[in-house]
Amino acid sequence: MANRKEHRILERNDDLGYPIFIAQDARDELLAFLRTSGLPSVILCDANRHVRAIAEGIARASRGIPVLPFALGESRKRLSTVERVLDAMAAAGVERGALVLGIGGGVASDLFGFTCAVYMRGIRYAHVATSLVAMVDAAIGGKTGVDLRQGKNLAGCFRDPIAVFCSTDALETLSAAALREGLAEIVKAAIIEGGDLFDLLEELAPHPVARWPWLEVIPAAIKVKTMAVADDRLETGARATLNLGHTFAHAIERASNYSVAHGKAVALGLRAAGLLALRTDRFSRDEHLRVLTLLALLGLPLQTSLAPNAILAAMRGDKKKRGGRLRFVVPRAIGDVEYGVECADRTVRAVLERMQQLPENFRARR
Ligand SMILES: NC(=O)c1ccc[n+]([C@@H]2O[C@H](COP(=O)([O-])OP(=O)(O)OC[C@H]3O[C@@H](n4cnc5c(N)ncnc54)[C@H](O)[C@@H]3O)[C@@H](O)[C@H]2O)c1
Ligand SMILES: [Zn+2]
Incomplete structure (x- = not known):
């Protein structure tokens, strides 16, 4: 088997009309992308310490964009969390033309994607996928949403991100x-x-x-x-x-x-x-x-x-x-x-x- 550390190829998939970047460390591609798309107004992230460290690294490399962490997990993939994120975005002064960057696993891509689809009737959203589920499934394809008491994913909408970034290094801290x-x-x-x-x-x-x-x-x-x-x-x-x-x-x-x-x-x-x-x-x-x-x-x-x-x-x-x-x-x-x-x-x-x-x-x- 090839040694993973020697494996630095960057893959890019454009089948859906927005780029999906996959690399061992896709941060350079992310920063280059943000230079052309305009810097995000805020970074939303899962409060998990590993995810937060990734978010803070990106914030430092892009002129100190504010990072707003939220405790997530499936039990918090709810409209009440969406409201908290919406409030935090409004308090941070996120405007209609803004780009928001979200960072985390599948719960983060579903919930932040949905939040940005409804904030001021929809603002641009890009996602940094940090779990295997988010990389191969949740962050791709435009399904966003949250759970209701009556069942999973019962409230949501189709809304594409403008880009998705997958750094496979992030998988090293993911639980088995x-x-x-x-x-x-x-x-x-x-x-x-x-x-x-x-x-x-x-x-x-x-x-x-x-x-x-x-x-x-x-x-x-x-x-x-x-x-x-x-x-x-x-x-x-x-x-x-x-x-x-x-x-x-x-x-x-x-x-x-x-x-x-x-x-x-x-x-x-x-x-x-x-x-x-x-x-x-x-x-x-x-x-x-x-x-x-x-x-x-x-x-x-x-x-x-x-x-x-x-x-x-x-x-x-x-x-x-x-x-x-x-x-x-x-x-x-x-x-x-x-x-x-x-x-x-x-x-x-x-x-x-x-x-x-x-x-x-x-x-x-x-
Ligand atoms: N929209 C879609 O098409 C689609 C497809 C598949 C799954 N989903 C949704 O995705 C969710 C499941 O995704 P998930 O398995 O990523 O769950 P998740 O986002 O809760 O992440 C799993 C756990 O790993 C932690 N984590 C994330 N990245 C980490 C990292 N790099 N290092 C250490 N810990 C990390 C999270 O804090 C969490 O505790 C479900 O809600 C499901 O409905 C959506
Ligand atoms: Zn599935």
């Missing part, structure tokens, strides 16, 4: 749990893309993540997202492929009262989508096993003790809202997924029953 959240989404992207990204993950999976060549993995995962989003900004069609495993994942999260983290639920959802594809004669057992092996090597779960009835009930909650039919994204092959697949409840139930046990060939290893 937060990193695993991102890995699950990268596996999802690899199943959609097939080919190089999937092969690369299989090669890397036995190695410690600290030594992964992120400058190969992250741009490849971002490419899958930008290609799916580019032609379908508002998710009326093919963008839905990005929801692979997510009908199951969201139901598992809800049925567990959110004690199963999203990334783990996505891993379970990827296995369930594979099982659904096998039962409907779409997928090969060999490819299904390749996916399961990859998930297991990455320390992601394949089995849940949640009752099938509880997961089905959570899915039906969703179903009512979408005109009575459950739809799934299922793999036909690694590199070929189908969306909008309707399945009979009994097939879904059989899959969920199977999810209570580990796959046959995996029992001996655990």
Whole structure:
């Protein structure tokens, strides 16, 4: 495996009409970008000490722009926090023509992006992604928003940032749990893309993540997202492929009262989508096993003790809202997924029953 420190390539993705910069340290590109776009009026950041240190470094290098830190986390991804950020921006005198820079993980990109979309009916926003989820998923594609008591991401809007910056060095301080959240989404992207990204993950999976060549993995995962989003900004069609495993994942999260983290639920959802594809004669057992092996090597779960009835009930909650039919994204092959697949409840139930046990060939290893 290449030594990560020698890996200083800068990648730039312009598929969505705004640049996404990916480098081991993208600060020079950020500062150069700010010289042409105009300096931000304020920097909003997650109050996490590592994220705050990144924000303060950028502020020092750009004539002492004020840094406004906010305690975030999923429980604070709420309208009440948006109001606090709006108040702080108004108090700092942020004007209609201003640019605001936000720094943090997926909660920060969702919440600050949304706040800037509504502040004075919308001001320019750029994001520095500091978590793996934000780099490969949340900061890209223009979905912003917050949670309501009734569920996740229920209030928000589509609003593109003017640029996104990913410095892979930031991943060094990220917790193993937060990193695993991102890995699950990268596996999802690899199943959609097939080919190089999937092969690369299989090669890397036995190695410690600290030594992964992120400058190969992250741009490849971002490419899958930008290609799916580019032609379908508002998710009326093919963008839905990005929801692979997510009908199951969201139901598992809800049925567990959110004690199963999203990334783990996505891993379970990827296995369930594979099982659904096998039962409907779409997928090969060999490819299904390749996916399961990859998930297991990455320390992601394949089995849940949640009752099938509880997961089905959570899915039906969703179903009512979408005109009575459950739809799934299922793999036909690694590199070929189908969306909008309707399945009979009994097939879904059989899959969920199977999810209570580990796959046959995996029992001996655990
Ligand atoms: N808009 C979208 O398309 C989209 C897509 C995927 C996920 N999301 C959202 O993203 C959120 C999850 O993102 P997340 O996993 O980044 O959560 P997060 O932003 O809460 O970050 C996870 C944890 O890591 C900390 N952290 C962030 N960067 C760090 C760093 N460099 N070093 C040390 N600690 C750091 C944070 O303070 C937090 O404790 C969810 O709210 C989800 O809904 C949105
Ligand atoms: Zn997801």
